[in-house]
Amino acid sequence: MDLSSLPSILTPDLGLLFWMLLAFLVVFFVLAKFGFPAITVMVEKRKNYIDESLKKAHEASLKLENIKQESEAILQEAREKQATILKEAASTRDAIVEKAQDKAREESARIISEAKAEIEAHKQAAISDIRKQVAILSVEVSEKILRKNLDTDKAQMDYIDLMLNEVNLNK
Amino acid sequence: MKRLRSLLILVAFALMPLLAFATNEGGEKSEGLDIPKVVLEHLSDSYEWHIATYEGKHLSIPLPIIVRNSATGDWFVGTAESLPEPFFFDEAHHGKIYEKMPDGTTERPLDLSITKTVAQIWIVVFVMLAVFLSCARWYKNRDEKSEAPGGFVGMMEMFVMMIYEDVAKASIGEKHFRPYAPYLLTVFFFILTTNLLGLLPVFPGGANVTGNINITFFLAFCSMVVINLFGNKEYWKDIFWPEVPVFLKAYPVPLMPVIEFFGVFTKPFALMVRLFANMMAGHAIILSFTCVIFLGWSMGVGYGIGLNFVSGIMMLFMNALELLVAFVQAYVFTLLSAVFIGLAHKEEE
Numbered sequence: 001m002d003l004s005s006l007p008s009i010l011t012p013d014l015g016l017l018f019w020m021l022l023a024f025l026v027v028f029f030v031l032a033k034f035g036f037p038a039i040t041v042m043v044e045k046r047k048n049y050i051d052e053s054l055k056k057a058h059e060a061s062l063k064l065e066n067i068k069q070e071s072e073a074i075l076q077e078a079r080e081k082q083a084t085i086l087k088e089a090a091s092t093r094d095a096i097v098e099k100a101q102d103k104a105r106e107e108s109a110r111i112i113s114e115a116k117a118e119i120e121a122h123k124q125a126a127i128s129d130i131r132k133q134v135a136i137l138s139v140e141v142s143e144k145i146l147r148k149n150l151d152t153d154k155a156q157m158d159y160i161d162l163m164l165n166e167v168n169l170n171k
Numbered sequence: 172m173k174r175l176r177s178l179l180i181l182v183a184f185a186l187m188p189l190l191a192f193a194t195n196e197g198g199e200k201s202e203g204l205d206i207p208k209v210v211l212e213h214l215s216d217s218y219e220w221h222i223a224t225y226e227g228k229h230l231s232i233p234l235p236i237i238v239r240n241s242a243t244g245d246w247f248v249g250t251a252e253s254l255p256e257p258f259f260f261d262e263a264h265h266g267k268i269y270e271k272m273p274d275g276t277t278e279r280p281l282d283l284s285i286t287k288t289v290a291q292i293w294i295v296v297f298v299m300l301a302v303f304l305s306c307a308r309w310y311k312n313r314d315e316k317s318e319a320p321g322g323f324v325g326m327m328e329m330f331v332m333m334i335y336e337d338v339a340k341a342s343i344g345e346k347h348f349r350p351y352a353p354y355l356l357t358v359f360f361f362i363l364t365t366n367l368l369g370l371l372p373v374f375p376g377g378a379n380v381t382g383n384i385n386i387t388f389f390l391a392f393c394s395m396v397v398i399n400l401f402g403n404k405e406y407w408k409d410i411f412w413p414e415v416p417v418f419l420k421a422y423p424v425p426l427m428p429v430i431e432f433f434g435v436f437t438k439p440f441a442l443m444v445r446l447f448a449n450m451m452a453g454h455a456i457i458l459s460f461t462c463v464i465f466l467g468w469s470m471g472v473g474y475g476i477g478l479n480f481v482s483g484i485m486m487l488f489m490n491a492l493e494l495l496v497a498f499v500q501a502y503v504f505t506l507l508s509a510v511f512i513g514l515a516h517k518e519e520e
Contacts, residue, residue, distance in 0.1 A: 013385050016288055020385065031357055035299075
């Protein structure tokens with residue numbers, strides 16, 4: 001069978017093959033160098049970047065979760081502390097008030113007793129003063145009485161004797 | 172050309188009564204309509220780019236003819252109109268340039284003409300370079316932290332990554348696929364662009380490139396070279412010393428090695444024929460439906476209207492189908508090449 005009488009789409013054609021080779025090599029080398037790598041490299045980079053970003057975001061969210069828990073714990077602790085501090089403060093206050101009251105009571109008791117003592121002292125002083133006055137008065141009275149009774153020497157002598165007797169007797 | 176008619180059909184259908192007169196007058200001419208010949212002519216390569224014929228005048232773009240005189244060794248560069256004496260378009264050989272030798276015989280000279288197919292290939296090359304270099308420029312001023320591209324660049328990125336990730340990486344394997352990716356990408360986009368441009372009815376496209384056995388032969392040959400040139404030890408061992416009983420691979424006849432060795436060639440051969448047959452058949456069917464319209468009108472107005480309608484619908488359907496086929500064939504060729512490359516990089520188990 002004569003190959004060259006077949007339709008031209010079925011027959012080998014050197015010219016066509018030559019141009020096809022040339023065109024294909026041109027397009028292959030140009031695109032393999034400048035065309036496709038620009039796209040594929042960028043897409044792979046972007047993919048890595050996205051993966052990394054996702055990982056980072058995941059880590060960040062984990063961290064955030066931890067921080068939330070931590071802050072929750074801190075808050076809880078703070079609340080407990082606040083409660084204990086308030087409790088302590090209350091008890092301290094109570095103690096202080098108690099103490100103050102005790103002190104006040106003591107003080108008042110002391111003041112009262114002091115006042116009582118002073119009053120007693122004043123009373124004693126007053127009493128002794130009165131006694132003194134009474135003694136002085138009685139001495140004066142008795143002096144006046146005696147002056148009147150012992151205006152004679154005899155009477156005086158008699159009285160002195162009496163007195164002396166009395167002293168002697170008392171001893 | 173042929174697809175333009177498919178669009179015109181709808182207009183023609185609307186202007187049916189007017190056209191009816193015209194066809195009745197030209198009826199005699201169309202009676203000799205030889206559909207296989209017309210279809211084959213449209214599928215074939217030619218030395219000019221025919222665009223339209225109107226009242227017997229041809230509107231076509233002349234393409235440079237470059238032939239070498241076998242007798243004298245001189246080169247001729249010119250157009251079809253100024254073809255010098257020893258050369259002639261041999262109708263017996265589908266209009267290819269032949270040379271009359273001094274002894275009276277005819278011979279095919281070395282013909283490096285920029286034919287319709289070659290011109291189409293260069294248009295494809297130009298389109299691909301324009302598309303991908305402009306895409307690459309988009310990436311130049313950006314880094315991985317900038318937004319992903321949208322619009323056209325985004326679409327091309329999607330296609331590129333589809334081949335890169337889902338075909339090359341998935342079929343060849345993470346370890347070896349990188350050096351092969353540019354080849355697979357180039358093949359895919361070359362076939363896809365050629366197929367899509369082939370679907371255009373008029374000038375920048377329309378040539379039947381992937382439906383030409385030379386082109387698919389070249390592509391399949393490249394795939395064969397790429398598959399086998401870098402095949403590893405495991406791959407060759409599987410061919411010449413596969414793990415089958417000895418009587419199958421050594422004595423009395425080395426059956427399996429022979430079959431496996433044939434496989435080395437049948438795989439790219441299948442690639443070649445598959446792409447060629449699919450694209451050629453698609454073009455042929457669309458052309459045939461176009462011819463049916465002319466056939467119908469030549470048989471009378473009634474047939475004309477009826478067949479016009481049927482053909483129009485069928486052609487729209489076929490064009491839509493061919494759009495799918497254009498992609499599927501490019502994809503299948505690339506995928507199978509990738510799978511075969513993957514087989515040639517078998518991992519030791």
